[in-house]
Amino acid sequence: MPDVVKIFALSTCPYCRRTKRFLSEKNVEYEAVDVDLLDDAEQERVLEEIEEMTGRHSFPVVVVGSEIVVGHDEEKLKKVLGL
């Protein structure tokens, strides 16, 4: 079974939009979380999770199994997604 692709994004971030568009164009199914639209408690929890994974608060963060891609990087995405 393929890994679930998850993207942590900001609804206003142009790089996040590009990453979502790239995944859609490649017919990759993904679960997106717009962190800025979460309620305060949930946002705090998710930001802690992101900081633990990446050491910072930069967006987008794409998680594919144990692989993490920070920022809009099509070459890295192709590699981790086997495209």
Add this chain to the structure above:
Amino acid sequence: MTDGPPARVFCPVCSARFPPKEDVAEGKLVRCSVCGQLLVLRAGNGEWSGERYAQLTDDEIRDRVNGFAGLRDYHFSEMKEEILEGLLAKRDAFGDFYCPCRVEHNSDYQCPCKPTRGGDVERHGKCHCGLFLKGMKRNRSALAI
């Protein structure tokens, strides 16, 4: 108000009190030398303050980022239009032109954000969201040939 140029004008965008470069008068337009915001001068309470020109409009943020880039001799990312769309989305969702690439929405992150006003572009070559890029230095010897 006393005669002569005032010591400072308060900018409501970046909260700086900056020295205006020219004579001031009620209703005159001046540009904040710290964040690039265009301001309508207002006298009151013994000091000059600025009212945001075209507040919260597309024109305001376009003029501000162009003004800031001009003041610092920065140039823009090829993603300028997408980043401006993000700034407008931030205004619609959170009330003002906060950096679209940050989760925070408070006055420190009004575009240009506090780290950018404080020299991040000089240090890192670009601001956090990549809107402002460090300008290329002119090669004077090459120009002289």
